[in-house]
Amino acid sequence: MSSSSLSASSSAFCGVSHPLAPYGWDAQWESEFAPYAEQGCLPGRVVRVDRGQCDVVTADGVLRADTAFVTPHDPLRVVCTGDWVAVDPEGGTPRYVRTYLPRRTAFVRSTSSKRSEGQILAANVDHAIVAVSLAVELDLARIERFLALAWESGAQPVVVLTKADLVPEPVTLAYLVQDVETAAPGVPVLSVSAERREGLDVLNAVVGGGTAVLLGQSGAGKSTLANALLGEDAMDVQATRDVDGKGRHTTTTRNLLALPGGGVLIDTPGLRGVGLWDASSGVGQVFAEIEELAEGCRFHDCAHESEPGCAVLAAIDSGALPERRLDSYRKLMRENQRIVAKTDARMRAEIRKEWKRRGAIGKAAMEAKRGGPR
Structure with a gap:
């Protein structure tokens, strides 16, 4: 798309003149869709997915489309509600979703x-x-x-x-x-x-x-x-x-x-189970105050359990941080590590290394308690 046409498209989206504008269509989506428009495809947004087919709202209304061309083995790359897609033009039976545009969020x-x-x-x-x-x-x-x-x-x-x-x-x-x-x-x-x-x-x-x-x-x-x-x-x-x-x-x-x-x-349907999926930064954002406190810990790899100079434990002792928050933080971080470790060999190795480190600390503490070598 030329700079002049993109500029014209941008000005058109200052209002709601485009039929898909109420569904979130904007100049950026228009620009990303341009290659598929040249192939004769129609833009649309997925409003519902059901067993290999989906309902797509287009400028001409809602149509039923088949997703057979977008069914990879990776379940995170299937068509889902909210996707912007390229759909076959009118005339084909069935009509297919050819691809979806890169997602801004997921x-x-x-x-x-x-x-x-x-x-x-x-x-x-x-x-x-x-x-x-x-x-x-x-x-x-x-x-x-x-x-x-x-x-x-x-x-x-x-x-x-x-x-x-x-x-x-x-x-x-x-x-x-x-x-x-x-x-x-x-x-x-x-x-x-x-x-x-x-x-x-x-x-x-x-x-x-x-x-x-x-x-x-x-x-x-x-x-x-x-x-x-x-x-x-x-x-x-x-x-x-x-x-x-x-x-x-x-x-x-x-x-x-x-x-x-x-x-x-x-x-969305009610979610009984809400499992994390590689959400370490999300957990860090929810518990931003804990991660900020952790920067003041004596050791950069502090687990906030019994280490000396732990700023997080000090905040709990002073009442500045509720102990429930730390317990929840630990639980979500452990769960996220387990999920990531199942698909990440490097993470699995780091977790095993951490287990060994904690085991050595526990053994040294027991020996010190018995009066043995420290």
């Missing part, structure tokens, strides 16, 4: 498979909305887990505390928000009541103009929240159990929907 988790495969949940996301129900006791460790995946994806996370109308005391609600803010440094934390339509204007302002993915456990109120943002009952809603606040999977597929006030929402 939300990935590990599967429960023993093969340690990753699963991509959504692509080209600007905001990751982590929905947390206030109808049950807060699980801060689970929130931290969601946030680690969100930061790793490249999206900006937002924690939304749903069903705020079930917390009658404003003081209690303020304390709950504060607890979550402690577990989510640098992340906006909003309390919302979809039933009373409280807090929705703030959330709309946060996600408007970009693509947001809605995440959370079953029963977190995601479908109700999605309906409130859409202004219509587009998603089915089911009641949660009174015993534990859990719900059945209301949403069974990932669906991309344009919001009336601007922006795009990807609704």
